[in-house]
Amino acid sequence: MIDAAIQGLLxxxxxxxxxxxxxxxxxxxxxxxxxxxxxAVAGAYGVLFGVLTLGLPVWAAVLAMLPxxxxxxxxxxxxxxxxxxxxxxxxxxxxxxxLGAVLQNGLYGVFxxxxxxxxxxxxxxxWASWTLPGGVVVGQLPALTFxxxxxxxxxxxxxxxxxxxxxxxxxxxxxxEAAQLCGxxxxxxxxxxxxxxxSLAGLAGALLAMRALVNPYAGPAQLITAFExxxxxxxxxxxxxxxxxxxxxxxxxxxxLVTPQGFDLAGHAAFLLVLVARLAGARRFQLGKPALRTYLxxxxx
Amino acid sequence: xxxxxIVDAERVTVDRWPQGGRRxxxxxxxxxxxxxxxxxxxxxxxxDKLTMLFVFMLLAAMWNLLAGYAGVVSVGQxxxxxxxxxxxxxxxxxxMPPYAAxxxxxxxxxxxxxxxxxxxxxxxxxxxxxxxxxxxxALRILVMLDPMVQGETGTSLIALNNVEPQLRRNLGYWFALxxxxxxxxxxxVLVRRRVGSAAQAIRDDDEAAAAxxxxxxxxRQAIFVLAAFGCGLAGVAWLASxxxxxxxxxxxxxxxxxxxxxxxxxxxxxxEGPFVGALLLFALQELAGDFxxxxxxxxxxxxxxxxxxxxxxxxxxxxxxxxxxFLPTGVRISVRRASDPPTQT
Amino acid sequence: MSAPLEVGDLSARHGGLHAxxxxxxxxxxxxAVALVGANGAGKSTLLRTLAGTHPAATGRVLLQGVxxxxxxxxxxxxxxxxxxxxGRRLFGDMTVRENLLVAGENGRRGPWTLAAVLDALPALRxxxxxxxxxxxxxxxxxxxxxxxxxxxPEVLLIDEVSLGLSPLAVQTVYDSLSALRQHGATTLxxxxxxxxxxxxxxxxxxxxxxxxxxxxxxxxxxxxxxxTQAYFGLESSEAAA
Numbered sequence: 046m047i048d049a050a051i052q053g054l055l056x057x058x059x060x061x062x063x064x065x066x067x068x069x070x071x072x073x074x075x076x077x078x079x080x081x082x083x084x085a086v087a088g089a090y091g092v093l094f095g096v097l098t099l100g101l102p103v104w105a106a107v108l109a110m111l112p113x114x115x116x117x118x119x120x121x122x123x124x125x126x127x128x129x130x131x132x133x134x135x136x137x138x139x140x141x142x143x144l145g146a147v148l149q150n151g152l153y154g155v156f157x158x159x160x161x162x163x164x165x166x167x168x169x170x171x172w173a174s175w176t177l178p179g180g181v182v183v184g185q186l187p188a189l190t191f192x193x194x195x196x197x198x199x200x201x202x203x204x205x206x207x208x209x210x211x212x213x214x215x216x217x218x219x220x221x222e223a224a225q226l227c228g229x230x231x232x233x234x235x236x237x238x239x240x241x242x243x244s245l246a247g248l249a250g251a252l253l254a255m256r257a258l259v260n261p262y263a264g265p266a267q268l269i270t271a272f273e274x275x276x277x278x279x280x281x282x283x284x285x286x287x288x289x290x291x292x293x294x295x296x297x298x299x300x301x302l303v304t305p306q307g308f309d310l311a312g313h314a315a316f317l318l319v320l321v322a323r324l325a326g327a328r329r330f331q332l333g334k335p336a337l338r339t340y341l342x343x344x345x346x
Numbered sequence: 347x348x349x350x351x352i353v354d355a356e357r358v359t360v361d362r363w364p365q366g367g368r369r370x371x372x373x374x375x376x377x378x379x380x381x382x383x384x385x386x387x388x389x390x391x392x393x394d395k396l397t398m399l400f401v402f403m404l405l406a407a408m409w410n411l412l413a414g415y416a417g418v419v420s421v422g423q424x425x426x427x428x429x430x431x432x433x434x435x436x437x438x439x440x441x442m443p444p445y446a447a448x449x450x451x452x453x454x455x456x457x458x459x460x461x462x463x464x465x466x467x468x469x470x471x472x473x474x475x476x477x478x479x480x481x482x483x484a485l486r487i488l489v490m491l492d493p494m495v496q497g498e499t500g501t502s503l504i505a506l507n508n509v510e511p512q513l514r515r516n517l518g519y520w521f522a523l524x525x526x527x528x529x530x531x532x533x534x535v536l537v538r539r540r541v542g543s544a545a546q547a548i549r550d551d552d553e554a555a556a557a558x559x560x561x562x563x564x565x566r567q568a569i570f571v572l573a574a575f576g577c578g579l580a581g582v583a584w585l586a587s588x589x590x591x592x593x594x595x596x597x598x599x600x601x602x603x604x605x606x607x608x609x610x611x612x613x614x615x616x617x618e619g620p621f622v623g624a625l626l627l628f629a630l631q632e633l634a635g636d637f638x639x640x641x642x643x644x645x646x647x648x649x650x651x652x653x654x655x656x657x658x659x660x661x662x663x664x665x666x667x668x669x670x671x672f673l674p675t676g677v678r679i680s681v682r683r684a685s686d687p688p689t690q691t
Numbered sequence: 692m693s694a695p696l697e698v699g700d701l702s703a704r705h706g707g708l709h710a711x712x713x714x715x716x717x718x719x720x721x722x723a724v725a726l727v728g729a730n731g732a733g734k735s736t737l738l739r740t741l742a743g744t745h746p747a748a749t750g751r752v753l754l755q756g757v758x759x760x761x762x763x764x765x766x767x768x769x770x771x772x773x774x775x776x777x778g779r780r781l782f783g784d785m786t787v788r789e790n791l792l793v794a795g796e797n798g799r800r801g802p803w804t805l806a807a808v809l810d811a812l813p814a815l816r817x818x819x820x821x822x823x824x825x826x827x828x829x830x831x832x833x834x835x836x837x838x839x840x841x842x843x844p845e846v847l848l849i850d851e852v853s854l855g856l857s858p859l860a861v862q863t864v865y866d867s868l869s870a871l872r873q874h875g876a877t878t879l880x881x882x883x884x885x886x887x888x889x890x891x892x893x894x895x896x897x898x899x900x901x902x903x904x905x906x907x908x909x910x911x912x913x914x915x916x917x918x919t920q921a922y923f924g925l926e927s928s929e930a931a932a
Contacts, residue, residue, distance in 0.1 A: 077476060154639045213793060219784060
């Protein structure tokens, strides 16, 4: 059982990377990108293409994929999301959902239904493990993923708190019009945030391909997981996303001990429980007003 | 003349059936009657196809009710599509006659929606959308745990195999038609009455709506439950037609893709739009369904384009250009000027 | 030498109404102009249209002789026009220092650096590390003005200078503005509800009513009565006792 808990903890690291992009987009642009999971899968397929078809080493394929995904994020924001955002809350949901459908089926059309994985190409990493004092066995790939998550979140935090772009992003997220009055080009900031978010999704996709089999329709499951991690950890908090990911991972791993479907079920249950607890606590029972909006402060991450 | 003037009540007429709306409503009833007797004259193939069309129309109308009239975007309606079918199967296994079980299944879906609404409807926009998806996934997993369903393999509505094929086909057709007619008429009446105005007020600005006394939560709940019931009817109608129940198919998110397409392309916020969209989707299915994944990708792309560039859909575009209204969902208020002679009413 | 700010027949809508109707004005270099008028007269909308956060229906806005009517707000900032908006609109979760830096990094380069602004507004120095939402009204106004200065504007627009501030805070703000005027050549356009303050501080006064400018003149020459009449639209020359 301890093993399962540790596994869950490390899984939380992967979830944090997956959720970071979603959280960033939501914090800055205030909409949930329903295609986020599909973008991660697209990134996975990008790397798979690089490795399996072009014969690149894994690290090279990943490094090539990241800027391509950033460019994709930039363009999507420019052509799709920015327009949709102007039209109200309904449209971004519909447009990103449609985008997800396009991505899933497009990937299927190109790559077919074969499930693919990078497992064979990362050598020992896919199965090797370390034995910690106390007899606890920890997989190398999950452990390294967790460390990578810490690095990524730390990097994001540095970006947001110490750099010019980071300040501009936070200002735009807080009050886009006031930011404009300070000379900040809000459109550019949104595009930059989109680029970062999609690039992070791609990174998560690459990690997914390393630890599991990828199929074109895996996107929605990733989206749901990412969203659950964000909500459990508290919307708007960067490190909260890691905490949420860990709680989710642990719940899932413990659930899996009971029955194979328990993995997913326990995750959904944890999510729904946290949601109910938050709603009950906030005691906002009138007007259908969003209880979760009270958590919508982009705190100094 | 200033923008606000006190108007004598006698001078105001409220016309609830403007522009030949009565004729349109009668025309619809005539069409329904025609469709009802169709199976006696048409081939089995046509009956099957029309059944599918009715299911599409029902789904589109329900999704439009949620998104277009209540401003609620759900990407998890497949939950009710699937859970209704599951309850129907369970009812049959428990001894209920098959067609009664189908109805029971839809009622069961509505009950599930009612329970969930207390919690789901507290969420807003994006959070609500994903939560509905999570619920659909969770329900699918739970349903798959039932040994009767046999996991991925699914099961069948075997009881229907005892019915002679042509009769079964026709019964399925009539079930779908009656479901569509009932749900359609219920939605029409709803939209025309206070609940409809209330819902639109909520969709547009829920705080303002509450300020003028609209009971926001109850209205949303009523629409949510009705939509779930409608989707449930669609689900059991599909089951009656296909006989087999595959969890991944019945709970699949492609139903939402379809609903999205139909409503966006046909016309959000209009009553007739979704039916237009359903016809279009149906035509596309027949022509291009074989293209599999690219077809679905294309649907998604077209839905996006419509969302961005033609948000009122085809019907909305037609309506704006030609000034038509078909079925009257609003009212026309005319005020006689003081100088006009009084009309005979 | 073009005027720092020139406006030609500007109109702007607010929903279905014309909030700004045919406004023309011209600011001279380094002058301070007060814009007065009752609530709803269109003053804020005019300032926002000048700054670019509200779309102009017709007319032109010229900054240093350059037509900026179709330019976005952030571009106008980089060309030398800054607005301190109504309600201040600071970035609450960010520190005072960060608030200032955002404008400093995205506005024009110039003599107003972080150090210079903190010198000019010394009350802010001990608050530099605090989140903006922890500050009092007067302190926030100071930060808002400092933030606008960080963009090194030629023309500084301030909406509702003294709204919601205690008398002491208002005095402090006007002291800073006076010091600012001695400092350099910034042209000021202030919206001010307090007529006495406006007349005491400004060189010229513009009075708006129902979207149009109904009175303009030197602050020293205009009588309070004349302004009050224009303010309320009293036709008769009898002013209330």
